[in-house]
Amino acid sequence: MMGRISRFSTDREGFLCSISQPSIFNMPDTVLEIFGQPPLNIYTQICLCYSMDKARRSEIVHILQSGLVRLTESFPWIAGQVVRDDTSGLFKITTLGKTPRLVVKDVTDTALPMEQLKNVQFPFRMMHETDLAPRSTIPGLFSESEHNPVFLLQATYIDGGLLLTFLGHHQAIDGTGLAQIVSLLSKACNGEPFTEEEKIMGNMERDNIVPLFSEIERLxxxxxxxxxxxxxxxxxxPTTSENPxxxxxxxxxxxxxxxxxxxxxxxxxxxxxxxxxxxxxxxxxxxxxxxxxxxxxxxxxxxxxxxxxxxxxxxxxxxxxxxxxxxxxxxxxxxxxxxxxxxxxxxxxxxxxxxxxxxxxxxxxxxxxxxxxxxxxxxxxxxxxxxxxxxxxxxxxxxxQNFYALDFGLGLGLPESVRRPEFTPVESLMYFLPxxxxxxxxxxxxxxxxxxxxxxxxxxxxxxxxxxx
Structure with missing residues (x-):
C-alpha cells in the first residue's frame, strides 16, 4: 500500500508540514506500563545526518510517508497520542492520526552546508532543536500541535544534506524503544516485512509487563x-539559587x-x-x-x-x-x-x-x-x-543503538553522523551517542x-x- 501526502501547510516560518488526514479508525486504547505513569511529557530526540542532492527531495518525502503508512498498519499505536484517562487517572495511548506526523523544513538559505557541518563534526551549536525538531524536548517551549503524539519526525533540508530527527514521547518510548521504532520505520521504508517477533513484541499489552511485588515479596x-x-x-x-x-x-x-x-x-x-x-x-x-x-x-x-x-x-x-x-x-x-x-x-x-x-x-x-x-x-x-x-x-x-546502520531506502547510504539536537541546558546530564x-x-x-x-x-x-x- 502506497502512502501519499494529503496536504501541505505552512506551520511556522520556514516550515512545510505534511499533515496526515484525520484518523478514519479508532484503535483500542493502550494503558502505558508502570514506568510511563509518572507524568513527564518530555521528548527524546535523535538526528541522523545524510548527504544528498536537491533533486531527491520530493522522492524522500514520498518514501518516508509511505514507510509511516506501512509502520502504522502493523503498529497502530505509533500514530497515537499520550493522554490521561479522565476516569482512571492512568496515562494511555489513544487515537490521534492516520500516521505519525512528518514535518518538512527547508533551511538551505540559513543553515551551514552539509560539507561544512562535516568539517566541524556536527557540533551542538549548529544543530539546535528549534531548527531540527517540530517540538521541544522540555514541554512548553515550542510545539507543532496541542497534542502529545507518541512518535513524530522532521526532515530538514540543508545545502547538500538531509537531517532526519525522530522524537519519542518519553512516557511511551525509552531510548531503546526509540531505536527499535526507528529501525522498524527503516524496514518499512525499504519494503521489508516485519518479523512475527517484532509484531508480537511491538503490540504487547503494556500495563502488566512489569510484575509488581506480592505481599510476601514486599516483606x-x-x-x-x-x-x-x-x-x-x-x-x-532546598531553595534553588536565584542565579543558576x-x-x-x-x-x-x-x-x-x-x-x-x-x-x-x-x-x-x-x-x-x-x-x-x-x-x-x-x-x-x-x-x-x-x-x-x-x-x-x-x-x-x-x-x-x-x-x-x-x-x-x-x-x-x-x-x-x-x-x-x-x-x-x-x-x-x-x-x-x-x-x-x-x-x-x-x-x-x-x-x-x-x-x-x-x-x-x-x-x-x-x-x-x-x-x-x-x-x-x-x-x-x-x-x-x-x-x-x-x-x-x-x-x-x-x-x-544501531542508528548508523539505517538508510530508510532513501538511496543516500548510511548516516554521516548521529547527533542529539541541542536543547535546554540541564547541568550534569550526559549521553553516549551511538x-x-x-x-x-x-x-x-x-x-x-x-x-x-x-x-x-x-x-x-x-x-x-x-x-x-
Whole structure:
C-alpha cells in the first residue's frame, strides 16, 4: 500500500508540514506500563545526518510517508497520542492520526552546508532543536500541535544534506524503544516485512509487563520507602539559587582506538569478584573521574558525588529488546571527589559493573514499579530525586543503538553522523551517542561553564578525547 501526502501547510516560518488526514479508525486504547505513569511529557530526540542532492527531495518525502503508512498498519499505536484517562487517572495511548506526523523544513538559505557541518563534526551549536525538531524536548517551549503524539519526525533540508530527527514521547518510548521504532520505520521504508517477533513484541499489552511485588515479596524486600529513598523526591526541597549557573552542551569524541585503550587500562585493576568490565563501564568511569577532577576547582575534596546510569532492564525482566515501551531504571554509585579521582580506573569501573547484577536490578526494578503503583495519584519518584547536579552526573548510554546502520531506502547510504539536537541546558546530564562504524563514541555533556573549561584543559581527558567546539 502506497502512502501519499494529503496536504501541505505552512506551520511556522520556514516550515512545510505534511499533515496526515484525520484518523478514519479508532484503535483500542493502550494503558502505558508502570514506568510511563509518572507524568513527564518530555521528548527524546535523535538526528541522523545524510548527504544528498536537491533533486531527491520530493522522492524522500514520498518514501518516508509511505514507510509511516506501512509502520502504522502493523503498529497502530505509533500514530497515537499520550493522554490521561479522565476516569482512571492512568496515562494511555489513544487515537490521534492516520500516521505519525512528518514535518518538512527547508533551511538551505540559513543553515551551514552539509560539507561544512562535516568539517566541524556536527557540533551542538549548529544543530539546535528549534531548527531540527517540530517540538521541544522540555514541554512548553515550542510545539507543532496541542497534542502529545507518541512518535513524530522532521526532515530538514540543508545545502547538500538531509537531517532526519525522530522524537519519542518519553512516557511511551525509552531510548531503546526509540531505536527499535526507528529501525522498524527503516524496514518499512525499504519494503521489508516485519518479523512475527517484532509484531508480537511491538503490540504487547503494556500495563502488566512489569510484575509488581506480592505481599510476601514486599516483606522479603523490606521497606520500599527506605530502600528506594534515593529515588523519592524529598517533601521539602532546598531553595534553588536565584542565579543558576550558566551551562552549555558540548561534544567530546572518543575514537575506537581510545576506547580500546581505556578498556585495557581499566581491565588491569579490577576489584575482587568482578571478572570483567565493558567498554561502557570503562568510559563511564573515565568520564566520572575527569568531570570530578574539573569540579575540584570549586568543590571541597570530601564532597560526595553520585553517578546515576540509565539502565535498559528488559533482559533482567525477561523482556526482549524488541519491546518498544518504557522499561528503564537507574543504577547509582557514589564516592567522595578525592577518593574517586585518586582511585585506579579499574576500581571505579568495577564498582560501576557491580551495580549491574541482573537479579539485584530485577528486584529493585520490581520494587520501584510497586512503589510507583502505590502512589499513582500523587507521584513521588524521580530518577534524579536526591541528586545534586552541581556535583553529580546523570548518564544515559545509546552507544549500542544501531542508528548508523539505517538508510530508510532513501538511496543516500548510511548516516554521516548521529547527533542529539541541542536543547535546554540541564547541568550534569550526559549521553553516549551511538557508536560509529569506525567504533567512535561521542559524549554529549552539559556542564556549567567553569567546569566545561576545566574539563577541556584536563590533560588526561584530552589524551583520549577530542573536544568539539
Amino acid at each position: 522479603r524486600y523490606g521497606d520500599l520507602y527506605e530502600k528506594l529513598k534515593h529515588q523519592i523526591v524529598p517533601k521539602y526541597t 549557573p550558566s551551562c552549555s552542551w558540548r561534544y567530546f569524541i572518543f575514537s575506537g582506538d581510545s576506547l580500546s585503550k581505556l578498556k585495557q587500562l581499566a581491565s588491569q585493576n579490577l576489584t575482587t569478584g568482578i571478572p570483567f568490565v565493558s567498554t561502557d563501564d570503562s568510559l563511564t568511569a573515565f568520564v566520572w573521574q575527569a568531570v570530578s577532577r574539573a569540579r575540584l576547582q570549586r568543590l571541597e575534596k570530601n564532597t560526595k558525588t553520585t553517578i546515576g546510569r540509565a539502565i535498559n532492564v528488559r533482559p533482567c525482566l525477561g523482556i526482549r529488546n524488541t519491546y518498544p515501551g518504557m522499561i528503564t531504571n537507574m543504577a547509582y554509585s557514589n564516592n567522595t571527589l578525592s577518593e574517586l579521582v585518586d582511585a585506579p580506573l579499574g576500581h571505579v569501573a568495577s564498582n560501576l559493573r557491580s551495580k549491574l547484577d541482573s537479579e539485584e536490578l530485577k528486584q529493585n526494578t520490581r520494587a520501584l514499579a510497586t512503589l510507583i503503583n502505590d502512589n499513582l495519584g500523587t507521584p513521588i519518584t524521580s530518577p534524579t530525586a536526591t541528586m545534586d547536579m552541581s556535583s553529580d552526573i546523570a548518564l544515559s548510554s545509546w552507544a549500542q 557508536k560509529t562504524k569506525k567504533g567512535d563514541v561521542a559524549l554529549a555533556i552539559c556542564l556549567r561553564e567553569e567546569d566545561m573549561e576545566a574539563l577541556r584543559k584536563d590533560g588526561e581527558m584530552m589524551k583520549y578525547a577530542t573536544f568539539i567546539e
